[in-house]
Amino acid sequence: MNAKTTTSDKVPQPGSGTQVRWIEVSADDAGQRLDNFLMRCYRKVPKTLIYRVIRKGEVRVDKGRVKPHRKLQAGEVVRVPPIRQPDSPEAAVIAQAQLDRIERSIVYEDADLLVLNKPSGVAVHGGSGLSWGVVEVLRRLRPYAKRMELAHRLDRDTSGCLLVAKKASVLKALHAQIREDQLLKQYWALVAPHWPKSVSRVDLPLLKNTLQSGERLVKVSAEGKPSVSDFRCLETFEDADLVEVTLRTGRTHQIRVHAQASGAPVVGDEKYGDQAVNQRFRKQGMKRLALHARRLGFTHPVTGQWCELEAPLHDDFSALLVRMRGEH
Incomplete structure (x- = not known):
């Protein structure tokens, strides 16, 4: 209705x-x-x-x-009262190739919600100079879902699981789970040089600042909000580690800042990372942030069942790991 x-x-x-x-x-x-x-x-x-x-x-x-x-x-x-609205984002021209790309990226869908394996480099919504984002594409692809809304967000450069609600009641229920930190959110990240073996949990408060340019910058600060991330090393390479990160809280740039504070920033992180490391990995084909929302778990608001979904790594990330392992 x-x-x-x-x-x-x-x-x-x-x-x-x-x-x-x-x-x-x-x-x-x-x-x-x-x-x-x-x-x-x-x-x-x-x-x-x-x-x-x-x-x-x-x-x-x-x-x-x-x-x-x-x-x-x-x-x-x-x-x-009378409020004049700018042109609707639905009026933006979206290439068929982009519509097809997002359609292929859907890993789960039912009448109430969907989960997308968001490509890196694609914003979750239009604005700030962008005429469209993931949610505008999905509204174009699913015109019957009048209440299509993002349940949460991913940074533009982060790939992986993105949860989208199709109904207001579903969105409300998912937001309640997010507020209570009831969602399972696990990421894979390539960090360099190596993750410290003695660190499995990073518990550092984070403070978000918005610069005059609109850019968001986060730092560790006693004045910040409680922020907890659990790190587990999955694979060790010569000059980097693949880690799994389970978020216990959901702060802006949480993984990226916690990794930096631990001495092993995420590869490809232009804001918090090591530029020399980033340049070296660009030559190996990783030209973006090596952070992927691998697994997402939540209680389905309609069925009450626990849902756990995985998003496979995109080609650039998986190809880099193959090369680092010396596989062919």
């Missing part, structure tokens, strides 16, 4: 951005915060504008003023 929209008889019809909208809350949206509800309805409108119209009392729920964190109930009507 989708939210119903009506408009005043005195104003233009929806789409022009110059009319008041009355949006009826559907059963799927029940329990969702007002701010999150509006951000979904107005995907391309800046968050600052959404919060501004709420704060000024221009957004009403059943004719009453409300706070951003107010949870909505099915059947309530949200009044939204």
Whole structure:
């Protein structure tokens, strides 16, 4: 069931951005915060504008003023003032080759969700100069799934398991599991020079800073949020190790910063890594971040069953390991 929209008889019809909208809350949206509800309805409108119209009392729920964190109930009507939206990301031109590439990358799908083996170099969503990302491609591929949303994110250069919900109720349930750290998230990373044998758990708080350019930079700091990663060496090579990392918390750039702080940064990491090491591995064919979301586990929000899915390494990563082993 989708939210119903009506408009005043005195104003233009929806789409022009110059009319008041009355949006009826559907059963799927029940329990969702007002701010999150509006951000979904107005995907391309800046968050600052959404919060501004709420704060000024221009957004009403059943004719009453409300706070951003107010949870909505099915059947309530949200009044939204005129908000002009930029062009929708669905209008972006997406090459058929990219549509096919993402289609081939789906490792699991049912009526409620899907898991994608995201290629490295592909952003999870459009914005910041990008006309499209994974979620825009999936919405194009699955037009019937009106509520397609990312359950979590991966850095643009990180490959591997990406969980996407098709329904608002499924997204809400998955977010609850993420908040409680109930998802299994395991990564494979190539680190250099070698992972310290005495270190199996890195427990270092991380502080995120956003530079004026919009770039995110994370550092170890006592003022940061608790961050825990478990590392296990899978394979040792002459000048690098392949490690498995199990996240106990989910902070921005957590694996990359924890690896750097342990003296063995991830190969190909242009932000936290060793540039000489990166250059050496580029010559061997690894021209990107050697970090792959290998395994993802979660409780299916509809069936209640535990699901555990694996994403195979992409060709560049697997080919590098073959060469490092001296195989042919």
